[in-house]
Amino acid sequence: MSVPVVAIIGAGYAGLACGVELARAGVHVTVFERSHTMGGRARVVHKDHHWRVDNGQHILIGAYSELTRLLRLTGVSPKQLAHLPxxxxxxxxxxxxxxxxxxxxxxxxxxxxxxxxxxxxxxxxxxxxxxxxxxxxxxxxxxxxxxxxxxxxxxxxxxxxxxxxxxxxxxxxxxxxxxxxxxxxxxxxxxxxxxxxxSELLLPRTDLSELFPVPAARYIGVRRGRLRTGNAIEAVERVAGGYRLDGDPGSHPWPHVVVATAPYHAGALLASVGGCERLVAQIDALEHEPIVSVYLALGRGQQLPEPMIGLASGSTAGPAQWVFDRGQLGGPEGLFSCVISAHGPHEALARDELVLAVHAQLERQLGRRLPAPEWSQVIVEKRATFACRPGVFRPGIRTPLPGLWLAGDYLDSDYPATLESAVRSGVACATAILAEIGHKA
Known part of the structure; x- marks a missing residue:
């Protein structure tokens, strides 16, 4: 009897968590990823030849039990996370x-x-x-x-x-x-x-693609799974025996397909299948909030009083809310990652103006002159997370169609759109698939 196979669309934290759990149980999986970089909305970005930075800063806490378990499972060294009170x-x-x-x-x-x-x-x-x-x-x-x-x-x-x-x-x-x-x-x-x-803060000492996606892909690969980066799936079609994926170079149908993309891509894929109209409308109705990351490379000798500091923000104080000293977290000395969450007046500023505004804000709040940046970069994730408002609809892992599943940080969870929410959804999805196929982990 052949081992059941599962296709996962999306190599972010949710899709890879699902893949790792299925691979651990001996199920062969293939993960399709449109980009050549894994991690989804938590990934490394290569800028100006020699700079490797994250598309946004993520904070973990000690209570993130599923993500920390998966890091251990996939062989990630505990030294990759700075454990801070x-x-x-x-x-x-x-x-x-x-x-x-x-x-x-x-x-x-x-x-x-x-x-x-x-x-x-x-x-x-x-x-x-x-x-x-x-x-x-x-x-x-x-x-x-x-x-x-x-x-x-x-x-x-x-x-x-x-x-x-x-x-x-x-x-x-x-x-x-x-x-x-x-x-x-x-x-x-x-x-x-x-x-x-x-309540400990767990701050990554490496980039977000290396933290979990790369070890997860390695874990899946040595268990006869496959990862296809640079392979976009444009649509999903119901056929005899399961689903065919538009963009899959193979020809056989997949009994189980996990849509583990951002919600604004998931809606289009579900719509292509048919039979999910109400779910598609609910997902498409989700509103989103941006996150802007302003990177300032201020050179050697520049350090913050803590690896992570808060800034008084607002129209008069400045746009950034938090700053991370990447030099204290395994990165280049003097590289600061300044985070601006949610919508705000900063969105009206040109990128050069935003760099100047954040630099001036840091000077005011640190109480000292800072050197001009040797290098700067503004990375905007326009739809970084869903707007976490009261009563917002968050779907579950199941769709109306058998064998078609969802995974992602926007799914129903106690938590907002975090890496922990993402991996919990992936693990829950894998657990449900294993139960359906009668497979014991």
Missing amino acids: LTLHVPGRLHLKAASLPAPFHLAVGLLRAQGLHWADRLAMLRLMRWLKRRGFRLADPGMTVDALLAETRQTPTLCQLIWEPLCVAALNTPAAAASAQVFANVLRDSLGAGAAA
Whole structure:
């Protein structure tokens, strides 16, 4: 009896997680990827000959159990991630570092030691966490926004400006006025509300394609799977025995096909099959938020006070919300990755103007003159994530058609569109396929 085969469209984190789990169970998979670079919306970008940077900065936390499990499974060295205590540092304004203690003492001690917070701020933060904990981090009103949650729990202006609003836009990529309080509560449950290990920041020391996609592809390949990069699949057709893919050089039908692309590509592929009209309309109705990454190479001797710092942002402070010191994370010394999440006034600026604005913002908030960039780059992901608003529709892994599946960070999950959401969907999809074909992992 031949081993069942599965085609996966998309070599991002979701598709490769699905492929790894299927390959682990002995199922032969073929992964099709339009690009020559793996990782989807979390990938390396080659710029100006010798610069390798990510298309956007991603933060992992210790609670990301599925992604960290898959990294171990595919042989990724633990040294590829910098393990740092949960640290919120805004130069000259805030320094809060969680203690290495069980919850809730890690946060309580961190608050006691925090610089830049008054007692009213400390009490307000504890009040919010206790309010959520009493409710089991489940909100009665699914339509509540993060702004409404902050008002309900009487958060101070300092906390809102320096902690809650930046954390919200970083995690959900959606402004607090429009973001889902329930999803934000889920993030807080597994970070500030969890123990020190779960709330650790895991910052990649390598690029996002090398972190998981390359080891995952190697893992699939040695288990008789195939990866076809530079191979676009334009449509999916129902045929006897499964599905035929437009763009597949092979001729046999696939009993199972996993659409593991971004949602704006998934809708078109599902529409090409037919029979998924309602699902296509729901996916196409998802609204998206951008992420802009501004890279500044300031040269040797330039370093931030922490590997990751927050910036006071807004129309007067400047466009960037977070800055990562890639030199402290295994990259070139003096290379800073400045992140601007969600829509905002920065979108009206030309790229050169944006570089100047972020450079000036860094100078103001670090309180020192900085050298002119030796190299700079602006990378815009116009549809980086779905807008994580209250009540937003997020589909499951199953489609109306047997053998046709979905995987991706936009699928139904406790989390917003994160790498953990992506890999969880891929693992869930693989588990369901194995159950259907009666295969034991």
